[in-house]
Amino acid sequence: MKRAQLFFMILACAIACKSEPVFDGNRAMAFLVAQCDFGPRTPGSEGHRLCREYLIAEITKHADEVTTQAFMYTYGSPSQVATGYNIIGRFQPGKRDRLLLCAHWDTRPWADEDPDPANHQKPVLGANDGASGVAVLLHLAELFAQNPPRPGIDIVFFDAEDAGSHNQNQTWALGSAAFAREYAYSYNPRYAILVDMIGDNNLNIYQEGYSVRYARPVVNKLWDKAAELGISAFIPEVSYVVYDDHVPLLQAGIQAADIIDFDYKYWHTIQDTPDKCSPASLEAVGRVVAAVVYED
Numbered sequence: 001m002k003r004a005q006l007f008f009m010i011l012a013c014a015i016a017c018k019s020e021p022v023f024d025g026n027r028a029m030a031f032l033v034a035q036c037d038f039g040p041r042t043p044g045s046e047g048h049r050l051c052r053e054y055l056i057a058e059i060t061k062h063a064d065e066v067t068t069q070a071f072m073y074t075y076g077s078p079s080q081v082a083t084g085y086n087i088i089g090r091f092q093p094g095k096r097d098r099l100l101l102c103a104h105w106d107t108r109p110w111a112d113e114d115p116d117p118a119n120h121q122k123p124v125l126g127a128n129d130g131a132s133g134v135a136v137l138l139h140l141a142e143l144f145a146q147n148p149p150r151p152g153i154d155i156v157f158f159d160a161e162d163a164g165s166h167n168q169n170q171t172w173a174l175g176s177a178a179f180a181r182e183y184a185y186s187y188n189p190r191y192a193i194l195v196d197m198i199g200d201n202n203l204n205i206y207q208e209g210y211s212v213r214y215a216r217p218v219v220n221k222l223w224d225k226a227a228e229l230g231i232s233a234f235i236p237e238v239s240y241v242v243y244d245d246h247v248p249l250l251q252a253g254i255q256a257a258d259i260i261d262f263d264y265k266y267w268h269t270i271q272d273t274p275d276k277c278s279p280a281s282l283e284a285v286g287r288v289v290a291a292v293v294y295e296d
């Protein structure tokens with residue numbers, strides 16, 4: 001091979017590598033484990049404080065602008081007061097065309113779905129329910145910094161999603177509701193993608209009811225991309241209807257789709273630990289979201 005040929009091959013590779021960032025499931029898994037190492041991230045806990053500092057430090061390495069939105073809320077019975085913190089990382093803040101990617105970072109204070117009633121008052125570690133979505137977004141933040149997508153991206157880690165009472169929708173997704181209240185009039189992303197409970201070893205992501213009803217084009221974009229990439233964990237059928245962080249966004253007029261595998265045996269139990277999650281599952285979701293964002 002001639003020297004000039006080699007030069008052009010290297011150049012071609014450099015261009016190709018730049019346009020197709022590779023999402024690495026092992027890298028995302030390390031972010032999942034790092035969050036769980038702080039212990040449960042329940043309201044007011046030491047794990048919550050340490051993880052908040054960690055998330056701010058991590059996103060600050062990659063985003064152009066980082067802000068924290070603090071808000072007060074009440075939860076539980078008897079009712080307790082806590083301070084919630086939404087962590088917002090903005091990439092290319094000067095761009096008008098924006099996409100919102102989000103996940104909740106708190107974990108449930110009570111493992112009230114645990115098969116053993118003795119565990120119902122114990123906190124949930126939240127490897128899948130909490131850490132998995134954040135882990136995917138932390139790795140995407142690294143990719144966005146190395147290789148900026150065309151739209152401006154806002155990554156938001158919502159607090160206070162998971163301290164709600166069953167059959168009372170307004171007690172869940174409080175971070176997202178606080179975000180929607182504060183920014184609804186000044187912030188208008190083209191669409192939003194929420195990732196929640198996407199680390200399950202046995203990943204089956206059906207389309208979610210509210211997303212299909214109110215953000216059908218975003219759902220189609222995601223599931224079509226998964227089919228194109230041959231990622232079979234995305235199943236193009238509706239299954240659950242889940243009141244999650246996307247609902248307050250939808251109510252504020254943002255087209256928001258939830259990527260969630262709600263069929264998880266360890267949901268709200270003390271068994272929601274990293275060994276139930278896999279790099280392959282995080283990678284499947286990370287690849288789909290990255291492909292949608294980069295090709296948009």
Ligand SMILES: [Zn+2]
Pocket residue numbers: 108129162268
């Ligand atoms: Zn939960």
